[in-house]
Amino acid sequence: QSGHPLSDHYDDQIAMYREGVxxxxxxxxxxxxxxxxYRMRLVG
Incomplete structure (x- = not known):
């Protein structure tokens, strides 16, 4: 889920939430x- 309205994931979990899942x-x-x-390794 994303907080950005234009993201593909902005509301992809709302149906689950409404169903109580x-x-x-x-x-x-x-x-x-x-x-x-995935694993991300940050080096600096």
Whole structure:
């Protein structure tokens, strides 16, 4: 979901919200690692 009105993802979760459907967010380090699709490495 995005807060920018012109984004493709601006309202892509509203239907789920209206239906009371939620998706779980990974919070523990292990859960985040397991759910990760991409990894970004920032170097400076």
């Amino acid at each position: 939620y998706h779980r967010m990974p919070w523990s380090d292990d859960a985040v690692e397991e759910a990760a699709v």
